[in-house]
Amino acid sequence: MQSSFHVAIIMDGNGRWATARGRPRQIGHRAGAEAVRRIVIGAPPLGIDVLTLYAFSSDNWQRPITETAGLMKLFSNYLRRETATFVEKGIRLTIVGRRDRLPADARRAVDTAEAATRAGTALQLRIAIDYSARDAIVLAAHKARQQPTMPLDRDRFAWLLGEATHAGHAVPDVDLLVRTGGEQRLSDFLLWECAYAELMFSRKMWPEWTAADLAAAVADFRMRERRFGALPDAAAAS
Numbered sequence: 001m002q003s004s005f006h007v008a009i010i011m012d013g014n015g016r017w018a019t020a021r022g023r024p025r026q027i028g029h030r031a032g033a034e035a036v037r038r039i040v041i042g043a044p045p046l047g048i049d050v051l052t053l054y055a056f057s058s059d060n061w062q063r064p065i066t067e068t069a070g071l072m073k074l075f076s077n078y079l080r081r082e083t084a085t086f087v088e089k090g091i092r093l094t095i096v097g098r099r100d101r102l103p104a105d106a107r108r109a110v111d112t113a114e115a116a117t118r119a120g121t122a123l124q125l126r127i128a129i130d131y132s133a134r135d136a137i138v139l140a141a142h143k144a145r146q147q148p149t150m151p152l153d154r155d156r157f158a159w160l161l162g163e164a165t166h167a168g169h170a171v172p173d174v175d176l177l178v179r180t181g182g183e184q185r186l187s188d189f190l191l192w193e194c195a196y197a198e199l200m201f202s203r204k205m206w207p208e209w210t211a212a213d214l215a216a217a218v219a220d221f222r223m224r225e226r227r228f229g230a231l232p233d234a235a236a237a238s
């Protein structure tokens with residue numbers, strides 16, 4: 001039973017957006033950070049309770065150091081700049097993923113922003129950085145193995161997965177997964193949590209995304225019939 005509305009977004013297309021304008025990729029990431037700002041502010045009025053944004057996958061470390069270092073700096077600056085707004089709007093921030101490989105400055109920015117926004121209840125904003133769904137599942141499985149006498153079922157595994165990704169609780173299933181930038185793949189994002197997610201792929205590059213795009217995605221989602229493997233109501237009654 002879903003108790004909260006969870007939207008997750010794979011923010012793709014920063015690089016192509018910049019390249020198409022003859023600009024360096026980092027300019028695309030900067031424009032992407034502005035889009036993050038718009039989407040975060042636009043989420044609570046749409047009834048979104050949990051918003052998970054994929055900002056940096058564990059596989060993204062394979063990119064050139066100039067790009068990864070630039071992104072880390074961008075994340076730190078974003079968190080520092082936005083914390084006051086988060087507090088004012090009741091947004092609780094959590095970073096999802098590994099923290100031990102983040103630069104010290106980014107770790108400090110994460111700790112400060114998380115502590116400052118802890119009391120927020122209007123929106124749970126989860127930003128995935130150095131995140132791999134498969135690594136999180138493996139980590140949760142290790143945790144389960146360390147407690148062999150505890151019965152293991154879906155709910156308990158979801159809780160362990162929450163622990164593995166620093167949520168500190170079971171993360172609600174994703175209701176709507178959006179990927180921008182025209183590609184149609186999951187890229188190791190929330191594989192367990194997306195078991196019954198509605199998928200939506202947008203051709204627009206992430207820096208062009210606005211609150212109106214998010215509203216349209218939510219409106220489309222609300223038209224869909226979710227069956228979770230059961231029959232539609234009419235068929236079940238016949």
Ligand code: FPP
Binds near residue numbers: 015029032060
């Ligand atoms: C994928 O697009 C995007 C990323 C790897 C970085 C995402 C970063 C942001 C949206 C900006 C800042 C985020 C926060 C949370 C402040 P890509 O660059 O791989 O695009 P491409 O496929 O067009 O090359």
